[in-house]
Amino acid sequence: xxxxxxxxxxxxxxxxxxxxxxxANSIPQIESKPPQELSLEGGNVTPAQLxxxxxxxxxxxxxxEICHRIGQKGTxxxxxxxxxxxxxxxxxGMTARAYLLExxxxxxxxxxxxxxxxxxxxxxxPIALNRSEVWALxxxxxxxxxxxxxxxNDVPATVGAAAGGGGTAAAAEVKLPGDAxxxxxxxxGKGGCIACHKAGKIGASPVGPDLSQISKIQTPxxxxxxxxxxxxxxxxxxxxxxxxxxxxGQTLTAKEYTDLVAFxxxxx
Amino acid sequence: xRTGRLVGRGACAATLLLAAGALLVSALPVEAQQAAREATxxxxxxxxxxxxxxxxxxxxxxxxxxxxxxxxxxxxIEIIGWRTGDARYxxxxxEFVKLTFAAFSTTALLGALLxxxxxxxxxxxxTYMTSIFFPTYWVYALLFFAETFTVYLWYYGWDWLSGSRxxxxxxxxxxxxxxxxAILVVANSWVTFMMSPAGIDESGALKGGxxxxxxxxxxxxxxxxxxxxxxxxxxxxxxxYAAFRFLAAKTDEERARYDWMGYxxxxxxxxxxxxxxxxxxxxxxxxxxxxQTMGITMMGGFMSWLWIIQAILIGILFLGSNYYLWLGMERxxxxxRYRKYVPPxxxxxxxxxxxxxxxxxxxxxxxxxxxxxGTHHPLLGFFGVMSAKNTVVNLMILTTFLSYILYRRANRVxxxxxxKTGMAVQWAAFAVAALxxxxxxxxGYFVESxxxxxxxxxxxxxxxxxxxxxxxxxxxxxxxxRSTGAIRWGTIAPRSQYVLILxxxxxxxxxxxMGFARSGIRQHWHVYxxxxxxxxxxxxxxxxxxANVITIVTLVFFxxxxxxxxxxxxxxxxxxxxxxxxxxxxxxxxxxxxx
Numbered sequence: 001x002x003x004x005x006x007x008x009x010x011x012x013x014x015x016x017x018x019x020x021x022x023x024a025n026s027i028p029q030i031e032s033k034p035p036q037e038l039s040l041e042g043g044n045v046t047p048a049q050l051x052x053x054x055x056x057x058x059x060x061x062x063x064x065e066i067c068h069r070i071g072q073k074g075t076x077x078x079x080x081x082x083x084x085x086x087x088x089x090x091x092x093g094m095t096a097r098a099y100l101l102e103x104x105x106x107x108x109x110x111x112x113x114x115x116x117x118x119x120x121x122x123x124x125x126p127i128a129l130n131r132s133e134v135w136a137l138x139x140x141x142x143x144x145x146x147x148x149x150x151x152x153n154d155v156p157a158t159v160g161a162a163a164g165g166g167g168t169a170a171a172a173e174v175k176l177p178g179d180a181x182x183x184x185x186x187x188x189g190k191g192g193c194i195a196c197h198k199a200g201k202i203g204a205s206p207v208g209p210d211l212s213q214i215s216k217i218q219t220p221x222x223x224x225x226x227x228x229x230x231x232x233x234x235x236x237x238x239x240x241x242x243x244x245x246x247x248x249g250q251t252l253t254a255k256e257y258t259d260l261v262a263f264x265x266x267x268x
Numbered sequence: 269x270r271t272g273r274l275v276g277r278g279a280c281a282a283t284l285l286l287a288a289g290a291l292l293v294s295a296l297p298v299e300a301q302q303a304a305r306e307a308t309x310x311x312x313x314x315x316x317x318x319x320x321x322x323x324x325x326x327x328x329x330x331x332x333x334x335x336x337x338x339x340x341x342x343x344x345i346e347i348i349g350w351r352t353g354d355a356r357y358x359x360x361x362x363e364f365v366k367l368t369f370a371a372f373s374t375t376a377l378l379g380a381l382l383x384x385x386x387x388x389x390x391x392x393x394x395t396y397m398t399s400i401f402f403p404t405y406w407v408y409a410l411l412f413f414a415e416t417f418t419v420y421l422w423y424y425g426w427d428w429l430s431g432s433r434x435x436x437x438x439x440x441x442x443x444x445x446x447x448x449x450a451i452l453v454v455a456n457s458w459v460t461f462m463m464s465p466a467g468i469d470e471s472g473a474l475k476g477g478x479x480x481x482x483x484x485x486x487x488x489x490x491x492x493x494x495x496x497x498x499x500x501x502x503x504x505x506x507x508x509y510a511a512f513r514f515l516a517a518k519t520d521e522e523r524a525r526y527d528w529m530g531y532x533x534x535x536x537x538x539x540x541x542x543x544x545x546x547x548x549x550x551x552x553x554x555x556x557x558x559x560q561t562m563g564i565t566m567m568g569g570f571m572s573w574l575w576i577i578q579a580i581l582i583g584i585l586f587l588g589s590n591y592y593l594w595l596g597m598e599r600x601x602x603x604x605r606y607r608k609y610v611p612p613x614x615x616x617x618x619x620x621x622x623x624x625x626x627x628x629x630x631x632x633x634x635x636x637x638x639x640x641x642g643t644h645h646p647l648l649g650f651f652g653v654m655s656a657k658n659t660v661v662n663l664m665i666l667t668t669f670l671s672y673i674l675y676r677r678a679n680r681v682x683x684x685x686x687x688k689t690g691m692a693v694q695w696a697a698f699a700v701a702a703l704x705x706x707x708x709x710x711x712g713y714f715v716e717s718x719x720x721x722x723x724x725x726x727x728x729x730x731x732x733x734x735x736x737x738x739x740x741x742x743x744x745x746x747x748x749x750r751s752t753g754a755i756r757w758g759t760i761a762p763r764s765q766y767v768l769i770l771x772x773x774x775x776x777x778x779x780x781x782m783g784f785a786r787s788g789i790r791q792h793w794h795v796y797x798x799x800x801x802x803x804x805x806x807x808x809x810x811x812x813x814x815a816n817v818i819t820i821v822t823l824v825f826f827x828x829x830x831x832x833x834x835x836x837x838x839x840x841x842x843x844x845x846x847x848x849x850x851x852x853x854x855x856x857x858x859x860x861x862x863x
Contacts, residue, residue, distance in 0.1 A: 005512065005515045005516040006512075006516075006830070008515075009511075009512055009515065009766075009769055012766055012769060012770075013769060013773045013823075013826060014823065016770055016773045016774065017773060017777055017819045017822055017823065018819070020577070020580075020581070020774075020777055020815060020819065021812075021815040021816055021818075021819040023577065023580070023815075024577055024811045024812050024814070024815030024816075025811075025812035025815060025816070026812075027573050027576070027577075027811065027812075028573060029810035029811065029812050029813075030570045030573070030810055030811075031570070031807050031808060031809060031810045032570045032788070032791050032792070032807065032808035033792075033806075033807050033808075034791075034792035034800075034801070034806040034807065035792075063561060063565070066561065066564045066565060067560075067564065076564070076716070116716065118560040119560075120559070120560065120561050124797075125793075125796075125797035125798065125800075126559070126561065126562070126791075126793060126796055126797040127561065128797075221802060
C-alpha cells in the first residue's frame with residue numbers, strides 16, 4: 001500500500017523534531033530558579049555561619065561565578081583566592097571590609113588593572129542582594145585569606161533598598177487598606193508580637209528576628225504569608241523553628257491582620 | 269466582477285477584524301487596570317498561564333514571521349517579472365502572496381488571543397507595559413489597518429492592476445511591506461523593552477517620552493535580526509510547500525513548476541540565512557553592552573547548552589541547503605565539471621559543524637574530571653570557545669556561498685576574454701577572506717573577551733567583502749555566457765524535497781528555541797531588573813522541557829499551516845481546465861521525460 005504524501009511528510013517532520021527534542025532532553029538539565037531572600041538581621045550569627053551563608057550567595061544568587069573564580073585566573077574578573085588579605089592593602093587607608101563593600105556596591109570606584117569595568121552593583125537589580133546578603137558575602141570574601149571582621153553596622157542601611165525590583169507594580173502592592181497606627185497596637189497587644197520581636201523602639205526580646213527594617217529586606221508578599229503560615233515560609237537562619245504560632249489566621253480579624261501588615265511595612 | 273465580490277467580502281472581514289481589534293485596544297487599559305486591582309496573576313486552567321502564553325506567542329510569531337517575510341521576496345519576484353516581462357515570475361509572486369494571504373487572519377486572531385491572555389492572566393504586568401507603551405498601541409492598530417487593506421488590494425487587484433497599471437500594483441506590494449515592517453518594529457519595542465529596559469527611573473516609571481523606551485539597546489538589532497530571519501523563514505516554508513506539491517504532483521509540468529518554486533524558496537532562504545549570523549552577533553554585542561551579567565548568563569550560564577543545540581540546528585541548515593544545491597546540480601547539464609568540489613566542501617562544512625557543536629565545559633563525574641584534568645577537555649575544550657565557533661561559522665558561510673556560485677554557473681561557460689583573470693581574482697578573494705577569518709580566530713585566543721568580540725566584526729567584513737568582490741566579477745563574467753543546456757526542472761531526486769521540508773521544520777524549531785533564549789535570559793523578571801516575576805512560573809525551565817514545548821507548538825503550527833493551505837487550495841479545485849487569470853507556467857524540462 002502506498003502511503004499518501006501527506007502521511008510520509010508528516011512522519012518525516014515528526015521524526016526530525018522528535019530527534020531534536022530527544023537530544024535536548026539528553027543533555028544536562030539546568031533550571032534557573034528565582035533566588036531566595038536571606039535575612040540575618042537581629043540574629044546572633046557566628047562568623048562561621050556568616051561565611052557559610054556568604055559562600056552560598058557567592059555560588060547562587062550573587063552570580064559571582066559567572067566572572068570570578070577562586071584559585072583560577074580569569075580574563076573577565078580577578079581571581080578571588082586571597083582577596084581577604086589583599087583587600088586591606090588595595091586602597092591605602094581603607095580597611096578590607098570597607099574595600100570589599102565598595103567593590104560590591106560601587107564597583108566602578110576602583111577597577112583592578114587589566115580587567116574591564118563590567119562588574120554590576122550587587123545590591124541593585126537584577127542581582128539585587130539585600131543588606132544581610134551583602135554582609136554575608138563580605139564575610140565570605142574576607143575569609144579568603146583574611147579575618148572575618150565585618151559587622152552588620154559596616155553595611156549602610158541603604159544597601160539593598162532598591163533590591164525589590166517590583167517597579168511600579170510593587171509600589172502599587174504596598175498600598176494596603178490597613179491602618180499602621182492600629183497595626184502597632186496589634187503588634188504590642190492582641191498579636192503579642194513584641195514577646196519575641198523588636199520593631200524599632202518597641203519590643204526587645206531576642207527570641208525572633210529584629211523586624212526594625214523588615215519592609216526593606218522583605219517583600220509585602222513575604223510578610224503577609226509569614227504571618228499566616230510561619231512554618232510554611234521557613235525559619236530565619238539561627239532562630240529556633242516552630243516557635244511562631246500558626247494561628248494568626250484564626251485569631252486576628254481581617255482588619256487587625258491588614259493593620260498589622262501596614263504597620264510592618266512602615267518599618268524601614 | 270468576481271474580483272469585485274471578493275474584494276467586498278475581504279474588506280468586510282478585515283473591517284470586522286479591525287473593529288474588534290480597535291475595540292480591544294481602546295478597552296485594554298481600562299480592562300488591565302481593573303484586573304490589576306483584583307490580582308497580580310491568574311491561573312490558566314490545566315496548562316498554567318506561562319505555558320498558555322508561551323504556546324500562543326510562539327504560534328503567533330511563527331505566523332507573523334511568515335506573513336511578514338514572504339511579501340518581502342514576493343514583491344521582489346514580482347518586480348523581476350514586471351521588468352523582464354517573464355510571466356513565470358508574476359505567477360510565482362502571486363503564488364507566494366496567496367500563501368501569505370491564507371495565513372493572514374490566523375495571525376491576527378492569534379495576536380488577539382495573546383492579548384487576552386496577558387490582560388486576563390498577567391494583569392499587573394500588562395498594566396505596567398501599558399503605562400509605558402500606551403501611545404504605541406494606537407500606532408500599531410493604525411498600521412495594522414493600513415497593512416490589511418494594502419495587502420487585500422495587492423492580492424485581489426492582481427488582474428485589475430496589470431498591464432500599464434502594473435507599477436501601481438508593485439507600489440502596493442512595496443507599501444504593504446513597509447507597513448508590515450513598521451508593525452514588526454513597533455511590536456519589537458515591547459519585547460525588547462522587557463529584555464533591556466530604557467527610558468525609565470528607578471521605580472520603573474517612564475522618565476520622558478516613550479521614544480527612549482522604544483529605542484532601547486536591543487530594539488534595532490532585533491528589528492534587523494527578525495526582518496532577516498522572517499525572510500529565511502518565509503523562504504523555507506514556501507520551499508516546503510513547493511516540496512509537498514512536487515511530491516504530490518501528477519504531471520511532469522506540475523513537478524517542474526514546483527521544483528522551480530522550491531528552488532526559488534531555498535534560494536531566498538539561503539541568501540538571507542548567510543547574513544543572519546552577522547545580525548545575531550550584533551544582537552549579542554548589544555546584550556553585552558546593555559548588561560554584562562545578562563550576556564554572560566546567556567552564553568556561559570545556565571543557557572550555555574542551548575547554543576550547542578542551536579549549533580547543531582544551524583549545522584543541519586547549512587548542510588541541508590548545500591546538499592539541496594548539490595542535488596540540484598544533477599539536473600543541470602554541464603554541472604559535472606564541479607562535482608570534484610563537493611567532497612572538500614562537505615569536509616569543511618562537517619568539520620565546521622563539529623567544532624560549532626563542541627561544548628566548552630561538560631557536566632562530568634569527579635573521576636572523569638580528574639582523568640580529563642578539569643571540566644574542559646584538554647584538546648576539544650579549545651574548540652568550545654567563541655573564537656573557534658566564529659571562525660567555523662564564517663568558513664561555513666564562505667563554503668555555502670561557493671556552492672551557490674558553482675550552482676549559478678553550472679550550465680554556463682563564460683565567453684569573456686578575461687575569464688582566467690576573473691576566476692583567479694575570485695579564488696583569491698575566497699582565500700584572503702578565509703585567511704583573515706582564521707587569523708582573527710586564532711588571535712582571539714590571546715586577548716580578553718571584550719576585544720575578542722570585536723574581532724568577529726573583522727571576520728564578518730572579510731566574508732561580506734569576498735561575497736561582494738566575487739559577485740561583482742561573476743555577474744559581468746557570465747553575462748551572455750554560452751549555455752551547456754537548459755535546467756531539467758522536475759527531474760531532481762525526490763529526496764531533495766525532503767531536504768526542503770527538513771529545512772523548514774528545522775528553521776521553525778530553531779525560531780522556537782531562539783524565542784525561548786530571548787525570553788529565558790530575563791530569568792525571573794518580566795521586565796529585566798524592573799518588574800520581578802513573582803508567579804509560580806518564575807522558574808526558567810530546563811532545555812528538555814523547553815524542547816518538548818517547542819516541538820509540540822511547532823507540530824501544531826505545521827498542522828495549522830497545512831489546514832490553511834488546504835483551505836486556500838480549495839479555491840483552485842473548481843478552476844482546473846477553466847481559463848484562469850494566473851495560468852501556471854510551463855517550464856523548460858518539465859516534459860523532457862515524455863519527449
